[in-house]
Amino acid sequence: xxxxxxxxxxxxxxxxxxxxxxxxxxxxxxxxxxxxxxxxxxxxxxxxxxxxxxxxxxxxxxxxxxxxxxxxxxxxxxxxxxxxxxxxxxxxxxxxxxxxxxxxxxxxxxxxxxxxxxxxxxxxxxxxxxxxxxxxxxxxxxxxxxxxxxxxxxxxxxxxxxxxxxxxxxxxxxxxxxxxxxxxxxxxxxxxxxxxxxxxxxxxxxxxxxxxxxxxxxxxxxxxxxxxxxxxxxxxxxxxxxxxxxxxxxxxxxxxxxxxxxxxxxxxxxxxxxxxxxxxxxxxxxxxxxxxxxxxxx
Numbered sequence: 334x335x336x337x338x339x340x341x342x343x344x345x346x347x348x349x350x351x352x353x354x355x356x357x358x359x360x361x362x363x364x365x366x367x368x369x370x371x372x373x374x375x376x377x378x379x380x381x382x383x384x385x386x387x388x389x390x391x392x393x394x395x396x397x398x399x400x401x402x403x404x405x406x407x408x409x410x411x412x413x414x415x416x417x418x419x420x421x422x423x424x425x426x427x428x429x430x431x432x433x434x435x436x437x438x439x440x441x442x443x444x445x446x447x448x449x450x451x452x453x454x455x456x457x458x459x460x461x462x463x464x465x466x467x468x469x470x471x472x473x474x475x476x477x478x479x480x481x482x483x484x485x486x487x488x489x490x491x492x493x494x495x496x497x498x499x500x501x502x503x504x505x506x507x508x509x510x511x512x513x514x515x516x517x518x519x520x521x522x523x524x525x526x527x528x529x530x531x532x533x534x535x536x537x538x539x540x541x542x543x544x545x546x547x548x549x550x551x552x553x554x555x556x557x558x559x560x561x562x563x564x565x566x567x568x569x570x571x572x573x574x575x576x577x578x579x580x581x582x583x584x585x586x587x588x589x590x591x592x593x594x595x596x597x598x599x600x601x602x603x604x605x606x607x608x609x610x611x612x613x614x615x616x617x618x619x620x621x622x623x624x625x626x627x628x629x630x631x
Contacts, residue, residue: 336474337435339373339466341446344453347631349490349511349549351459354447356478358463359435360470362496364529365517367555367603369590373466378418378435381596382411386430393422393431413598432596440474444481451487460488460510469497472504479508492551495538496530502542511579512542513549518559519567527558536571543575550575551582554617556606560586562620569624580627583617585609 337359342348348355360376361368368374372381393402393409401416402409423433447461454460461482468475468491479489490511495502516539517532518524524532542548550572554560559568565583572581585608594601609617614630621628 334474334477335437335439336443336471336478337376337378338438338443339370339434339436341443343446343450345462348462348464348492349460349513351457352450352453353459353462353490354450355462355464356443356447358465358468358471358475361465361467361494362470362530363467363494365553366527367553367558367586367606369587369593370466371590371593371597371599371601372434376470378420378433378437379597380416380418380420380423381432381434381593382598383430383432383592383596386428388428388430390428392425392427396421396425440477440481443478444485447482447487448485451485454487458488460490462490462492462513464492467496468493469501472497472501476504476508479505483508495535495542497538499538499541502538506542506545509546511549512546513551514539514542515551515553516568516571517553519564519571523558527555539571540575543577545577547577547579548575549579549582551584552621553584553586554609554614555586556603556609560609560613560617562616565617565620566623569621572624572626578624578626580629581621581624582629582631583614583621584631585614 338356339359340357342355345353345355357373359373361374394404399415399417401412420433423431463475482489488510489508490513492513495514521531521533552568586606591601591604618628618630
């Protein structure tokens, strides 16, 4: 079995307890307008272009068989219409101007990476986290990878938006130690406006999974979307009614994805947005604490 991976991040300290290896899957069933990993949204591999890194070597012109590149005054001009995302140009580009997002890997390939840090997991209480994109975007691969990790004695976790059908999560439960899930907005209509889908089914899944597994609830704090004390307090009210909550985390807006939108040729509605200032973040923390669980601002 193979899955499409965008990145395997070793020594991660923000994707669950201890030192972890985080496997980022490609594909997401939401379209959050602020997403800071836009390269993970589509399931298929994609070419990312960073023209400022181009050194004009012409390697991409030589290897592209589909007419996606042509020479224009000594510079390689790109035509996305002809691009089939085969990756030949990226393989030939040693300057990093062309990068493929999405690599097909087997369970064995991924586990070979994960097992390298088994001693660190044991000593720190860490393990494997499957993220994305969306952990449930490739459900059979995710379940198989969780099963392989558990068989190797490695603690497991997923980061998920909880949008998949319940049987998808049910298949993962026997192989899961921790669930990290998002509650992005309290209002169904606002959730649909900003993510493309409502949250009624999501909140029902949240309730069900929190009854079965230790759960960390995460809310990305997005300027102009949910960065008010009232909204965080509303979300805290939802969290207060859940079980097995380890902590409630506020994830301050991450502006680092802006260059990725440019590399993919996509418009970024939140370009130039800034994370909450220290004073505002502390007020939001206080609102989150009404949930009655430990709160982290990250």
